[in-house]
Amino acid sequence: MNERLFVITDKPISLEEVIQKVMRPEAGAVTTFIGTVREWTKGKRTLFLQYEAYVSMAEKMLRQIGEEIREKWPEAKVAITHRIGRLDIGEIAVVIAVSSPHRNDAYAANRYAIERIKQIVPIWKKEHWEDGTEWVGNQLETKAYPTGRPEEEDLR
């Protein structure tokens, strides 16, 4: 296999390209998750986001998530691309595509992938608000994650 299934990029993400990586004759279902930059969070307006990653380790952790999915859903195939750098409102930050023979596995594995990304993949976003900036998850600020990972509310 010469195409890379797990990628960190500083370029805009092509949804179609990620989907094509998991297309195959065995697939009867493909689910995609597209994470985009939200303008309003609890009444606060975001102007743009800056994503940063420990790129080599982030790709390694994405591959690990792929391994975990292979163990839980052996028939699923997953591809993930996450973008870093400056992203404006509405731009795509992450795309996860999962194919499987039947829909249940494709939905479940896709949901699993995004939750794991938010736990173990070393990527950080810096909010640029109208009135300042803040690293999300920065424990020095009010947005700290007391459990060391995002809470249920952040996952919606």
Added chain:
Amino acid sequence: MITLLFFAHLQEAVGEERVILPHVPKTVKELKEEVKQRYRISLEQVMVAVNEEYAGDEQTLQPGDIVAFIPPVSGG
């Protein structure tokens, strides 16, 4: 020597992305104490990765290790 990497707000607090430490602290725990004192930063909730693998406090360090300080992640 070992190499230290800092990210996100830790990088801003330390003022460096990469720091070369001439000596090798015995364990991750020892290194964390040193980093906390040297840069006057809190490492609460900060995870440590040694050579791109998450590591516990008791893990021992070897010359040439690359140690990353990883604040709570916020990708996705």
